[in-house]
Amino acid sequence: MLSFDNVTTVHPTPQGEIRSLDRLNLEVKPGEFVVLRGPSGCGKTTLLLTAGGMLRPTSGTVRLEGRDLYALGERERNRLRGQTLGFVFQMFHLLPYLDVEENIQLAAMPRNLLGTAPNPRALELLQLLGLETRRHHRPTALSAGERQRTAIARALLNRPRLVLADEPTGNLDPANASEVFRLLRGYHESGGTLLLVTHGTAADALADRVLEMHAGAISSRATRPATGSSPAVSPA
């Protein structure tokens, strides 16, 4: 589904080069729920942006559904991303890595967002995430947790084959966090593939595999059984 082969990303800065990914290797198989855990600054967000076709690495190969993502033309890459991926970003506002046009394309990517015509799927997700009363609010009128839940609804709306989630419960209280985990588990149990990055351990119980990341590379791995219980919801 997704693979990284010897991927390195170097950012030139006035203070010298910063290497955010360092010969990183990773494979996520179809239907897997992989948690990637690591401290702040170890390269987790860089990895997800790279996986999503939004940040070209300095060297190495990234494959999404068997296709070399950065060997594709931009249009083709955008199409593949739009057909395959759902994102839950750590910063749900504009991404500093993208220009204005790209940020807009990103928002338009999931078709029928919480759109004009009532979309039953959107209504279902609004309800599941406790956002019905905020349905017509603008993001500036939402709390951080409400924005986070909106971002999760957006990521799941098109039933993508792969969800990339960056600290998806980082802004949520325990009750809302477990609601989000329940939704992600339902998505996984209905066949969805997930790569979730975090510094915490809260998502470990959901994962098929938990990987540790340090200084731009995956350092060790532990295999964990997926939780067996059925979700109360099945988002896909």
Ligand SMILES: Nc1ncnc2c1ncn2[C@@H]1O[C@H](COP(=O)(O)OP(=O)(O)OP(=O)(O)O)[C@@H](O)[C@H]1O
């Ligand atoms: N565009 C950039 N220019 C320079 N340095 C960058 C850039 N993007 C990321 N970095 C650096 O690369 C490293 C990894 O950043 P990244 O955002 O991927 O970390 P992270 O693991 O997501 O951290 P956090 O848990 O705090 O979100 C950091 O040291 C960061 O400062």
Ligand SMILES: [Mg+2]
């Ligand atoms: Mg990050």
